[in-house]
Amino acid sequence: MLKSQRLAVLPIDSHGLESELALVDRHDPGGEYDAFTFGSWSAHVLANGSGADSDTAFRPHGDRLSLTELGRRLPGVMSLVTEHFPLDRLQWVRIFSLDDGILAPHVDFLEFAEPGTRLQVPLRTSEESLHSEGNLVYHLRLGEVWKIHTTHPHSARSASGPARLSLCLDFADAEEPVEIRGDLPATQPVRLIDLPEVTEADIEELIGSGPELTRDTLRTSFRRFAALHFERRAPVTAAFDWFLEAARRTGDEVMVDKARAFRTYCIEKRGYREAFDW
Template identity: 30%
Template sequence: MLPTATVDDRVLLRQIACLERIDTHLLERLRHEAVTVPQEGEWVAEYAQYQSGGWSTLSLLNDSGEPADVKIKDCAPVETALLQRMPVTRKFLSSLGLRYMWVRLARLEPNSFLWEHRDYDELDELERHRLHVPLMTNSSAALVTGGAKIRLRPGRIWRLAPTHVHGACNLLGPDRYHLILDCYSDDRLVEATANEWLSDDDVVQLPVATQVELDRWYVKAQSLARLGYQQSAEKFLLRLFYERAVPEGLVYDMIASLYDSLDRPAEADQWRSNKTILLGLPQSEGQPA
């Protein structure tokens, strides 16, 4: 029995957990297909507002059969032309016996981020879960959720509750490749989650940001912005989410406040709007009246 994480065990386990292990030989074959079958020009960079750049996907199961159709929605999915060129992956997905909503292959390049966000807010109120199958990763790639940084190790199927605020990063590379399976809840999924676990060595608790640290980050970003490096200032503050445990949405508030201090109301309002969209907040919570 693997030890469970000591960092907010029960809360963190609701957000992220391991379900099953994958045979090493099978993992190597899945990885080979993911790296060699898609062509460079096929990858699609969707959800631009949610990322720094460097995150792209291709669909394996979706509503149209077109690999480049990657914006998820509720549907009874069909195989895409890409999946038909990936027989090992196709057989693996079938073997899991899950009721899929959408399946994508995702690539996160070095020095790339998925900013703090929630998913599924725009979808119907059906019970669904997101499974990650890491195929290729590195020690600088991690998921951040619940104030902790989790390295999603290959060789396991991971369950993520994306309705909780989370983000992802790949700091140094090489490229990170994951299979992302969005699934509807059914008896098979309940069975798969019955013995989920999270190991201590998968989890690094982020230190809680002090007010002194937050003030220091804000002043540094303000200096960058006043020198004309506004995008660098934004990214500097956005990266705070991956280095410190901070209250939900605080980095977006800091960026909006930064533009208020520069007397740039349009940019300040845009970041308040971004907070509403990315965190799935009611209009009144994330935007000015």
Template identity: 30%
Template sequence: MTNTGLATPASLPTEVAALRPIRADLMERLRHEALTVPGNWVVEYGDYQNGGWHTLSLLNDTGNPRDVTIRDCPEPVATSLLTRMPAVRELLAELGLRCMWARLARLEAGAFLWEHRDYGELNDVERHRVHVPLVTNSSAYLILGGTKVHMSDGRVWRLTPTSPHGVCNRFGPARIHLVIDCYADDAFTALNASADSVADSVAALPTPAADELEEHVATASGLAQLGYDRAAETTLLELFYRYALPEGQVYDLIALMYAALHRDEDAERWRSKKAIMLGHA
């Protein structure tokens, strides 16, 4: 029997929390800075996305806003970009977190960050990620644990990025978040304690029927046979945003597709990519 494909209401996964609100006047200044100050956005982590995710650093260990490769940084400094953003500085001071890194992240219309885990390459110390949506829209959402979550603006959010997750912005306009990676301390504990029941646009994704997945794999296989490998891979990667799937299944489907086409090197490449993306390498 074919699944209806309809998502149903859900509660926030434990890996996501809607935290304290942000004053309306400060929110307006933050939004203005995000839209008018940044320039020369950097595309990094290319294997993790389809090309529409851009970042700039606000706090790091070099002061260069285009230095965006995340690493442990117990004593970060303000980048030249942060010096031009007084509202962001005000919010960072209010939060009082022990920051490791802070950056702006822009997700363009039609952009995807594929299913992945974060922090796998960093030292094993307790750290957390805080999101502050500055510019967003209802088609921009996080997928985690088979749940679709739209992080609404006007408040601070907490995400546990060591759980498999992905992000997309289906239709635009561009989504811009302030993303703060911080170390565990009393300030974070106090912030995390401010969680409330707000859960804007949260829905459980449907579980696909076997024939649905077979149809998608057949479509992707046809594209690959015609030489459209990227389109074939994207067809399957995007299933993560449509259905509640077991961890890494989209990567397995791509590897199986290539194996069935007797393209063993490509199948092995995607098995390896799964290990990297999900921290199993």
């Protein structure tokens, strides 16, 4: 069973937002969270505690929510936020962009004592844009409001083409429900992707490339280990086990240690704004 939950469906007209979403496509947000990303992923900040465009690293705060310059240029997107969601606990408004990319399996909020509540709402998506959690892969449809279970390992993948753009809202307090206004009745079941079970042959084909790994290619090679989970039914964290075994087969203890450390960084322990050194 998914720990993440679909909470509501909003009446989003993607055509009405085309010009604003095109502006997001052209916006350069910097490289925050690059350690987790393979391909093109970025987080665009529309509102935070300071109103500064340079304030891009998520953190809980007690300040009043302030629009950034980008947020002021996206009135249509921000009207969705103010029309449908309460603002008193809202701390961050961002748009996540993913194009021909994949996220390493990860746990959010490891850096902080208490997690908040994270909601995502796709503003532009396709059937090839997928999320995952545990051993399940699922698709977030346009306008669906999802509460992402951020403290359970999860991932996302999107094919090439127009970038998947997802509105991300972070609220204080993980326990208090977020009241959503003006939603529509859900007419379709949650879209789970039916995948064949992973086989030993699948795994051996993947990790058999281990001798080809080098210290220079270790980072880029992780992408294919993360991708198998979206093609075969397997736990999302198995990517780290397969990666470690491939590193072991090289006989290079430095790479073995890096593979272990990357797992720790992604799903076990890391500090605020801690970078991962490949």
